[in-house]
Amino acid sequence: MYASVLRNDSISNPPSTAHDSPSVFAIQGLECWYGTHQVIRKVSLIIPERRITAIIGPSGCGKSTLIRCLNRINDLIPGFRMSGHILFKGRELDDPAIDPLTIRLKVGMVFQKPNPFPKSIYENVAYGPRIWELHRDRRLDDHVEKSLRKAALWDEVKDKLGQNALTLSGGQQQRLCIARALAVEPEVLLLDEPCSALDPIATGKIEELLLELKQRYTLVIVTHNMQQAARVSDETGFLLMGELIEFGPTEKLFTTPGDSRTEAYITGRFG
Amino acid sequence: MEIAHQHATKRRIGERVISIGLACCGGLSILTTIGIVAVLIVETVAFFRHVPMWRFLTDTQWTPLFANKHFGIAPLVAGTMLTSTIAIAVAMPLGLLTAIYLSEFAKEGVRQAVKPLLEILAGVPTVVYGYFALLFVTPLLQRLIPQLAGFNALSPGIVMGLMIIPMVASLSEDAMYAVPQGLREAAYALGSSKLQVSLRVVVPAAFSGIAASLLLAISRAIGETMIVAIAAGQQPRFTLNPFVPVETMTAYIVQVSLGDTPTGTLEYNTIFAVGMTLFLSTLLLNLFSLWLRERFREQYA
Ligand SMILES: Nc1ncnc2c1ncn2[C@@H]1O[C@H](COP(=O)(O)OP(=O)(O)O)[C@@H](O)[C@H]1O
Ligand SMILES: [Mg+2]
Numbered sequence: 001m002y003a004s005v006l007r008n009d010s011i012s013n014p015p016s017t018a019h020d021s022p023s024v025f026a027i028q029g030l031e032c033w034y035g036t037h038q039v040i041r042k043v044s045l046i047i048p049e050r051r052i053t054a055i056i057g058p059s060g061c062g063k064s065t066l067i068r069c070l071n072r073i074n075d076l077i078p079g080f081r082m083s084g085h086i087l088f089k090g091r092e093l094d095d096p097a098i099d100p101l102t103i104r105l106k107v108g109m110v111f112q113k114p115n116p117f118p119k120s121i122y123e124n125v126a127y128g129p130r131i132w133e134l135h136r137d138r139r140l141d142d143h144v145e146k147s148l149r150k151a152a153l154w155d156e157v158k159d160k161l162g163q164n165a166l167t168l169s170g171g172q173q174q175r176l177c178i179a180r181a182l183a184v185e186p187e188v189l190l191l192d193e194p195c196s197a198l199d200p201i202a203t204g205k206i207e208e209l210l211l212e213l214k215q216r217y218t219l220v221i222v223t224h225n226m227q228q229a230a231r232v233s234d235e236t237g238f239l240l241m242g243e244l245i246e247f248g249p250t251e252k253l254f255t256t257p258g259d260s261r262t263e264a265y266i267t268g269r270f271g
Numbered sequence: 272m273e274i275a276h277q278h279a280t281k282r283r284i285g286e287r288v289i290s291i292g293l294a295c296c297g298g299l300s301i302l303t304t305i306g307i308v309a310v311l312i313v314e315t316v317a318f319f320r321h322v323p324m325w326r327f328l329t330d331t332q333w334t335p336l337f338a339n340k341h342f343g344i345a346p347l348v349a350g351t352m353l354t355s356t357i358a359i360a361v362a363m364p365l366g367l368l369t370a371i372y373l374s375e376f377a378k379e380g381v382r383q384a385v386k387p388l389l390e391i392l393a394g395v396p397t398v399v400y401g402y403f404a405l406l407f408v409t410p411l412l413q414r415l416i417p418q419l420a421g422f423n424a425l426s427p428g429i430v431m432g433l434m435i436i437p438m439v440a441s442l443s444e445d446a447m448y449a450v451p452q453g454l455r456e457a458a459y460a461l462g463s464s465k466l467q468v469s470l471r472v473v474v475p476a477a478f479s480g481i482a483a484s485l486l487l488a489i490s491r492a493i494g495e496t497m498i499v500a501i502a503a504g505q506q507p508r509f510t511l512n513p514f515v516p517v518e519t520m521t522a523y524i525v526q527v528s529l530g531d532t533p534t535g536t537l538e539y540n541t542i543f544a545v546g547m548t549l550f551l552s553t554l555l556l557n558l559f560s561l562w563l564r565e566r567f568r569e570q571y572a
Contacts, residue, residue, distance in 0.1 A: 111456060111460075117458075117472060117476065132462065177457070180457075
């Protein structure tokens with residue numbers, strides 16, 4: 001059934017990528033509505049494993065809506081509706097047999113505004129492992145340390161793990177949110193404009209971190225900052241008014257865009 | 272030109288009159304409060320001229336209306352604490368569960384409908400609750416607990432708890448509803464269930480607001496008069512036994528005020544000493560509650 005979805009010729013084939021990395025998400029003819037307002041139109045694309053895929057486009061074009069489909073967190077919004085297919089490692093994501101909670105265990109998310117819980121730094125990172133009962137006691141301590149190290153935050157917070165997370169700077173809070181997401185050992189990390197509330201130095205640190213995380217995780221980053229997409233991503237998709245105008249290797253999209261609207265956007269003629 | 276000018280002048284005078292009138296109303300309520308506090312202080316000082324403070328605080332009997340006079344506030348405080356504790360033990364779990372349901376589980380329409388309902392419930396005259404406790408709840412409880420006296424702390428405590436549920440629920444719900452949506456999304460994105468989001472994220476994040484609502488409820492229970500005056504009895508007794516008649520501070524004040532105690536006597540002055548104790552304890556609780564709510568607001572400003 002899944003294979004037939006991907007072979008369905010009535011929908012344009014998802015743009016294939018130039019490398020041989022297997023796909024984590026295969027999105028086919030995705031459409032989304034809030035009530036009667038359609039915000040995603042026939043979007044198809046493939047998100048390759050252990051790469052950074054960037055989604056760019058002017059604000060309001062549907063970037064957040066698109067990636068929020070990938071962990072089914074849009075399901076929580078009253079009036080949200082989608083059609084089309086999203087295959088996660090070959091399985092239909094909205095298969096009623098799949099518990100959305102377990103999808104979110106595999107697909108983590110970092111939000112635009114850093115949103116640490118008003119708890120200690122330690123408790124923020126331990127939250128996921130605790131609700132999933134992944135580790136206990138000493139092993140939980142080790143796991144929290146490991147997660148904070150992965151998020152390049154350990155050295156800055158190791159002496160104040162008991163301190164309230166809201167006392168950290170914005171950039172540190174965002175890396176804490178990354179550590180919190182990594183603590184449940186996901187395979188994919190969705191990042192919705194993770195740097196839009198941060199200064200350039202904090203942004204630089206996060207970008208560096210993303211390049212490192214790529215070794216182990218599949219990353220999807222939404223950004224309206226084209227330089228950022230160009231700096232960190234391997235693939236880029238350009239979304240305009242809910243339509244995926246172009247999708248392909250980042251370098252190609254930024255140097256020889258195939259669509260005049262992409263060119264207009266990346267050269268700053270609108271957006 | 273001239274007419275327009277006169278119009279404007281007239282309107283300015285009108286506005287002045289209204290604003291002065293409003294200021295007078297505001298000033299009146301402030302003056303009343305100052306007056307009450309002043310009377311309270313003067314009469315309390317008069318009381319302590321006859322009864323030393325240490326005896327007021329350490330004596331375990333309260334018999335100012337008898338021949339053998341004792342002036343220990345302890346039995347009245349015990350009675351008040353007993354009924355209030357029972358009330359909070361009822362109101363806290365039920366109020367918080369209602370708040371969690373309304374804020375996190377109910378559809379927006381249900382929430383919109385139930386919230387005003389809660390406020391109506393909070394407006395039922397307390398004398399109704401008092402007779403409900405005396406004539407309905409006590410006989411009902413006596414079937415379960417044979418040794419329960421006709422007047423006792425348990426029944427008015429429970430009914431008082433029911434009475435303050437709407438207040439706990441409504442104020443706690445406000446605090447939970449104000450928790451930023453981003454925190455809920457963060458928790459959902461980690462695979463939390465709805466119950467986990469509510470109990471592990473929303474409730475702790477709204478903690479200071481919830482605590483403030485509970486403190487206000489305690490203060491309300493301590494100050495509640497009618498229910499305990501009707502159903503708890505009027506026997507100052509230094510006990511924590513919920514099955515026997517007790518008297519609260521408020522019930523004592525009613526008893527003396529309605530009796531034929533002549534003004535200016537020591538017996539008469541006792542109600543001001545008790546009133547002062549009541550005033551100070553509820554004032555402290557309200558200030559603490561206000562402080563907590565401010566802190567809650569700052570956290571999410
Ligand atoms: N919860 C919502 N309810 C209704 N409309 C929404 C909601 N979220 C987003 N939208 C609308 O959907 C469109 C796309 O929004 P979004 O995906 O947030 O865009 P972007 O992230 O690219 O700025 C916008 O027109 C926005 O107003
Ligand atoms: Mg967005």
